[in-house]
Amino acid sequence: MANSKKMDQVILGLLSHENLTGYDIKKRIDGALKFFWGGSYGSIYPTLSQLEDEGKVMKEYQLVSGRERIEYSITTKGRDSLRQWLVNPVEKDELRYETLLKLYLGNGADMETARVHIKGFEEKCIHELGVLRMYEYNLKNNLNEEDHKYYYLTVRFGIRTYEAYIEWCDEALKQIDMWK
Amino acid sequence: MANSKKMDQVILGLLSHENLTGYDIKKRIDGALKFFWGGSYGSIYPTLSQLEDEGKVMKEYQLVSGRERIEYSITTKGRDSLRQWLVNPVEKDELRYETLLKLYLGNGADMETARVHIKGFEEKCIHELGVLRMYEYNLKNNLNEEDHKYYYLTVRFGIRTYEAYIEWCDEALKQIDMWK
DNA sequence: CTTACCATGTAAGGCGTTACATGATTCA
DNA sequence: TGAATCATGTAACGCCTTACATGGTAAG
DSSP states (O other), X not given: OTTOOOHHHHHHHHHTTXXXXXXXXXXXXXXXXXXXXXXXXXXXXXXXXXXHHTTSEEEEEEEETTEEEEEEEEOHHHHHHHHHHHHSOOOOEXXXXXXXXXHHHHTTTTHHHHHHHHHHHHHHHHHHHHHHHHHHHHHHTTTTSHHHHHHHHHHHHHHHHHHHHHHHHHHXXXXXXXXX | OTTOOXXXXXXXXXXXXXXXXXXXXXXXXXXXXXXXXXXXXXXXXXXXXXXXXXXXXXXXXXXXTTEEEEEEEEOHHHHHHXXXXXXSOOOOEEEEEHHHHHHHHXXXXXXXXXXXXXXXXXXXXXXXXXXXXXXXXXXXXXXXXXXXXXXXXXXXXXXHHHHHHHHHHHHHHHHHHHHO
């Protein structure tokens, strides 16, 4: 129950402020949602069909310069369903970091390996932090637009998190050096 | 490939420094690993059988005060397999926070709901931070023991992370008040 | 002309939780 | 006596990724 799928809510949520194709949805997921959520075509398209069967979305076939596209829009029933999910309590927030798993399970069996994993992790964090800071910069100038406000909050979450991760990396590397 | 199961490595890693039953393994997962990993009996016991078939662990039936238990130990082959995985690059670190999903998708449709979710999240963080600080306190006095060092690093990771989360919660709540 | 992007979808198969089933011991 | 903990396992079922299959357009 706590592990039920959320793709329907993700789609409904995205459609609640603009019409999108399945392809567009994937781009949104890989963009703004990337930091805290994921999803592939193999899960998007079937969910879209299911939502249509349930009357929560409507599709419209279009031909834009010879290219076929199916644009989905949310229905009243879809909005109701979304609103309900939104007020329900959060079921699960989870983190699965293989880096920490290797660190813990490796148990210092090979200190150099531990260092390599932490450094790799730090590099990734620095990169992602840069991306988020760009988002933040762009969003700050448009905070009056209602639909950017909450996006901004999630970006701030990512920034604070990555900053903390990077600080931890430095602390951990120093600590390991001391233990040598 | 990037989504292959890790339960075998988790078990091998835990067995690499003490013999355990399936039940014990579950307790370790719900304890020290809880912050960054998970797993249920339905995944532990079958993996244990599989590892035995592969010759990576050995089992020993015991009767402790009338209670049957099966204690597993790691074999040389198991240690080799673990060592290999440990040096392989990290495939995936991921975060799935429904709290952020609701915040982003809700898009301020209901500010009060957003506040409630953030406050709920903050409470959970404060609680978890307390638990981790206790772990930290206990570990600090035993840092000379080799097998506590890396555990300590993962605890420090959790502490820094939760501290950052809590700061974000306060910032976000203030921000939302300003937007009212 | 070729690479990148737009666009939709299915099938196989693995992963992992939940619920079920069972039973002994310890502690209050 | 009842609740909590110790202890092992299976079955059903859902979720999701990966890989496959196809084909058009835009840009360099």
